[in-house]
Amino acid sequence: MSSASRNGSTKKTYSFLGPIGTFTELALAQVAEAKGAIAHPVSHVQDAIDDVIAGRAFRAIIPVENSVEGGVTATSDALAANPNIRIYGEYLVPVKFDLVARPGVALTDVRVVATHPVAYAQTRAWLSANIKKHTYLQSTSTAAAAADLLDTDGDHSIADAAVAASTITKHYKLKVLAKNIGDNKNAQTRFLQIGLAKGAAPKATGKDKTSVIVELPNDRPGALLEMLEQFAARGVNLSRIESRPIGDQLGRYRFNIDIEGHVEDAAVAEALKGLHRFSPKVIFLGSYPRADKKKSVHQGNNTNAAFAAAEKWIAKL
Numbered sequence: 001m002s003s004a005s006r007n008g009s010t011k012k013t014y015s016f017l018g019p020i021g022t023f024t025e026l027a028l029a030q031v032a033e034a035k036g037a038i039a040h041p042v043s044h045v046q047d048a049i050d051d052v053i054a055g056r057a058f059r060a061i062i063p064v065e066n067s068v069e070g071g072v073t074a075t076s077d078a079l080a081a082n083p084n085i086r087i088y089g090e091y092l093v094p095v096k097f098d099l100v101a102r103p104g105v106a107l108t109d110v111r112v113v114a115t116h117p118v119a120y121a122q123t124r125a126w127l128s129a130n131i132k133k134h135t136y137l138q139s140t141s142t143a144a145a146a147a148d149l150l151d152t153d154g155d156h157s158i159a160d161a162a163v164a165a166s167t168i169t170k171h172y173k174l175k176v177l178a179k180n181i182g183d184n185k186n187a188q189t190r191f192l193q194i195g196l197a198k199g200a201a202p203k204a205t206g207k208d209k210t211s212v213i214v215e216l217p218n219d220r221p222g223a224l225l226e227m228l229e230q231f232a233a234r235g236v237n238l239s240r241i242e243s244r245p246i247g248d249q250l251g252r253y254r255f256n257i258d259i260e261g262h263v264e265d266a267a268v269a270e271a272l273k274g275l276h277r278f279s280p281k282v283i284f285l286g287s288y289p290r291a292d293k294k295k296s297v298h299q300g301n302n303t304n305a306a307f308a309a310a311e312k313w314i315a316k317l
Contacts, residue, residue, distance in 0.1 A: 015057040021143030027191035087286035089193035100174040101161040114145040114159035126181040208262035211285035230274035235299035266307035267298040
């Protein structure tokens with residue numbers, strides 16, 4: 001599948017949460033099959049999904065969770081509302097923040113700092129310690145905060161500096177005042193490569209992850225436990241589970257779940273069958289290689305060989 005660009009090119013287009021210079025662009029750089037493709041920045045997760053659905057983009061790269069801040073609710077809600085989307089890959093990007101400014105601005109000159117709220121939360125300790133009387137100016141993204149520092153038509157940001165990704169100076173002529181100012185030096189953000197469900201699913205590698213969205217059938221004692229037992233009974237580990245309100249009434253929730261393993265694994269397939277019997281709505285988002293390359297091991301007698309042996313035994317009865 002290829003997507004025609006605005007200038008008539010037939011190169012594949014990858015939409016990503018922009019603007020240029022964001023961590024999402026760094027995730028896109030990890031996508032081997034996107035080399036030489038058209039990179040199209042968009043302003044919202046839903047815009048990226050809409051590009052894929054409308055055929056304006058072959059795939060899209062969107063953030064799904066941060067190791068410090070947790071899940072990206074805009075992504076979780078958008079995936080729940082668009083069941084024809086599949087996940088084809090995941091990518092981990094180290095989150096490193098620099099403080100940048102216009103040429104000629106020194107650290108002692110900084111009074112107003114602009115950045116995205118998440119970036120500010122993760123650098124606030126350093127900023128408070130080193131720019132004690134600073135004022136925070138909220139921006140739509142770290143890249144936008146940096147870009148706004150530059151004089152455009154004689155009207156630049158009132159901020160003296162911006163917190164942005166450490167690669168931002170590759171895109172804008174800005175000066176680095178301080179490097180790696182994040183409070184958590186090991187912070188990471190996880191990104192997804194999404195496309196239409198009709199694409200061929202990645203094959204099982206033994207180092208895989210499966211994502212689903214599950215609605216509880218009703219609000220009753222033990223409902224969540226019953227859902228989790230579908231995995232526990234088959235030795236399947238969960239790497240993420242987050243709840244989001246369905247929105248039609250109070251007390252109704254859906255769960256975004258990441259499962260260790262591939263749908264081709266017998267244990268995972270059996271767990272998904274159990275979910276389908278349990279819940280009125282299960283959205284399968286896809287199985288794909290894990291970014292951390294760790295093996296997906298199902299505990300107990302839940303290997304593919306163990307399931308195959310049990311099937312042979314039943315057939316003989």
